Amino acid sequence: MASTLAAEAADPEPPRTRRIILPAAIFLILALLPIAAALTHQRYLVDLATRVMVYAVAAVALDLLVGCGGLISFGHAAFIGIGAYAVGILSAHGIGDALVALPTAIIAAMLFAWLTGIVCLRTKGVYFIMITLAFGQMIFFVATSLAPYGGDNGLTIAARNTIAGVALLKSDRAFYYFTLICLLATYLFCRALVASRFGRVLRGGKENTTRMATIGFTIRRFQLVAYIITGGLGGLSGFLLANSAEFVSPAYMSWQQSGELIVMVILGGLGTLHGAIIGTAVYLVVEEWLSGITENWQVIFGPLLVLAVLFARGGLLGVGAKLRRHLAEGDGNG
Amino acid sequence: MSSTLFLVQVLNGLQFGVLLFLIAAGLTLVFGVMDFINLAHGVQYMLGAYLAVAFYGVFDNFLVALVLALLAALAFGLLLEFLVFRHLYARDHLDQVIATFGIILFLNHAVRLVWGAAPLTLPVPEFFTGSISLMAGLHYPVWRLVIIAAGLGVAALLYLLVSFTRIGMLVRAGSTNAAMVSALGVNIERLFMFVFGFGSMLAGFAGIMIAPIISVEPGMGTNILILAFVVIVIGGIGSIRGAFVAALLIGLVDTLGRSFSVDILRLFMAPSPARMVGPALASMLIYVLMAIVLYVRPSGLFPARGR
Amino acid sequence: MAEPHLHLQGLCKSFGSLVVTDDVTLDVHAGEMHALIGPNGAGKTTLINQMSGLIAPDAGTVLFAGDDITALPPETRALRGMSRTFQISSILPGFAVVENVALAVQARTGSSFRFFGDAADEPALNIPAMAALETAGIVDRANARAGELSHGEKRALELAIALAMQPQLLLLDEPMAGIGRDETERLVNLLLRLKGQLTMVLVEHDMAAVFALADRISVLIRGRLLTTGSPAQVRADPQVVTAYLGEQME
Secondary structure, eight states, rough: OOTTTGGGGOOOSSOOOEEEEHHHHHHHHHHHHHHHHHTTTHHHHHHHHHHHHHHHHHHHHIIIIIIITTOOSSSSHHHHHHHHHHHHHHHHHTOBBBHHHHHHHHHHHHHHHHHHHHHHSSSHHHHHHHHHHHHHHHHHHHTTTOOGGGGGEHHHHHHHOOTTEEEEEEETHHHHHHHHHHHHHHHHHHHHHHHHHHHHHHHHHHHOHHHHHHHOOOOOHHHHHHHHHHHHHEEEEEEEHHHHEEEEOOOGOOOHHHHHHHHHHHHHHOOOOOHHHHHHHHHHHHHHHHHHHHHTTTHHHHHHHHHHHHOOHHOOOOHHHHHHHHHHHHHHHH | OOOOHHHHHHHHHHHHHHHHHHHHHHHHHHHHHHHHOOTTTHHHHHHHHHHHHHHHHHHHHHHHHHHHHHHHHHHHHHHHHHHHHGGGTTTTTTHHHHHHHHHHHHHHHHHHHHHHHSSSEEEEEEGOEEEEEETTEEEEEEEHHHHHHHHHHHHHHHHHHHSSSHHHHHHHHHHHHHHHHHTTOOHHHHHHHHHHHHHHHHHHHHHHHHHHHHHHHBTHHHHHHHHHHHHHHHHHHHHHHHHHHHHHHHHHHHHHHHHHHHHHHHHHHHHHHHHHHHHHHHHHHHHHHHHHHHHOTTOSOOOOOOO | OOSEEEEEEEEEEEEEEEEEEEEEEEEEOOOEEEEEETTTTSSHHHHHHHHHHHSSSSSSEEEETEOOOOTTOOHHHTTTTTEEESSOOOOOSSBBHHHHHHHHTTTTOOOSSOOOSSSSOOOHHHHHHHHHHHHOOGGGTTTTGGGSSSSSHHHHHHHHHHTTTOOHHHEEESSSTTTOOHHHHHHHHHHHHHBBTTTEEOOOOOOHHHHHHHSSEEEETTTTEEEEEHHHHHHHOOIIIIIIIIHHOO
């Protein structure tokens, strides 16, 4: 099988720099960003970075599923949507506290992941991709037909969730740091998962299912658990999205959204987890920038994606690694 | 719920099913023979409709527009194959998904640039306007009957092609083992091109036929594409017969479900909650059907042998 | 007479119109080294696949230690004490050599649903893994990436993985395929040392090795079991000589 955009980023023994310094740098930058934004009077940066972090939670989770488990889910946005609608529906009924909304969002998403996962995981390859796509579409249509909750037009949320009654998330900066903590927790959790016994079985199943079976592992069971975990984290992302925008809409779970999530994951470099954060940032920043230039930014972005797939192996981290190798060789010869 | 209404919806379901088949047939062939996941297939359908509108605008004749649009759709499909897709056959599915996703983004917006975002219309060809009376009290639009007939005709043609011609045999062989077919000396590149072009034409044909009765707008291919995916997953990837059965099944279940969900629910609950829950359940119906079929048969109803 | 460790009863398998396994009834006794020989295309690998559960027979049953395992998937058979090597090395190329084997140990050591802790650092898994690598003769390559091993080293890794499972029944599918004289000798000595400790089924073309190792030999021709017997019996059987051995022996 020819090399892919996805395959070459996940170096089995990435140097210490990549494993620790780069992620640490990312989170440090994110932590300091609001201060820098205030100093340079670029308040919109905080909004943009919040959006990046919200989607990055979902992207990191998806990277776990795709990069670690080899399961290409094209319906990941469904979990974001479910989490968001959990917040929205509860809010419409007067329940606005995160202590209720957050667990509800995550559990609802995990439940959907469990029910659909049981079916999806009986298939593989191209079937799997399409079934996840179909289930995502199903939830999308269910949301559009929920007339009391806005249907097609979506639902505005009165206010951000309170935490134990206190409006801690009201200020944008407070919400920013709350989201940052969620992202950090997601990242660390996923990282631990990848290195754990569970993660190792998952990775083994991705490389050679037959061998894993003849060793004694029922891979499907592990894949289902991974799918449920990923779904739950998607629900977390949805909770954050609903609170960030104070609005929920079926568009959150459109298949275009699912596609964008996959692109975000691949763009950074599949299988590295922090690559997903970088990919999300790049995607949203480029989208922001291009749409400022022209309304038809997708006309430019679409072909860029195609070219990236055809020529940029391993996403940005892969390209970065190649550059580094080139420079190292150049130094040796020069 | 009268029986005429029921029959009308059955016919609508058949018409929808036939449309789905036209799109799904090309998709399942491309999957089956090239193992290529083509998200951009829905764009071919959309382009067929737009091209028909464009050519009709020039020549004021539906038949001319039909032929020209078909040829243009074929040409465009081959162009896409040549420029992009043939470089992706050897890549893994993830790459194919992303590349074709990029193409959708591009083409959906390109169409908007060329033709504008406002929905366009195409008049039903004069000979087929109006409704005819199929039986007492049952009037049905002629054009929809034409679509059903055309779809069944294409299905029959495909059946003949695949079962009785040399190229059909190659397609069937390629569906089960493309590497072997290539090793036997068949020009696999040309076979792929043929399959892809033919599939694009089928999708374009569907778009042309449906244009007179729906509004032609950017992004019209996306929803129906996903339904086409459901069709081929239920029918079995690579199987035209499976696509046919599944398409009609889904067309009927979806149409009848949407029309009568509220009525059926009212047998069990009060009108108000029925009206609320009905549409939501109806939209889930075909996916639940898909889930059930796949749970029992993970490779679909008629999987092409060897998968 | 003790119950056979592995009993195949009337096993049949066809792919389309091609009959690959033709009513095979076979016993493998506990602790014996049972060789399975036959010309290419005789259906030996398919038979091994039906023993290990990768292929379901069209008809017939497979009994392992008295239990009917015909419907059990390979995972379950593995946990019951059946392990195998593949004709074409089936390893995890992206993992380190020691991790390949550690995974085999992990399958039977505690729960794998642990989400924390570095699996690569667990002595409970690594020590037995290293021991298996030592037995197979490639412990010096423990930290190399499995995909970078030479062909012979990969065959050794196959064996290490299978042994790390501490199986009661070991199915070996052409373990000597494509390895050199020295390595073949080492492998034969290893298998001789293992004899009696576990039951083994050996599919091989290398007749010298087969006759050196086997307690009993079964001959498979075109999916059908021709005969089963001691090496001396099989070597002398005129049917076997004409059908197969005549080409093999000088």
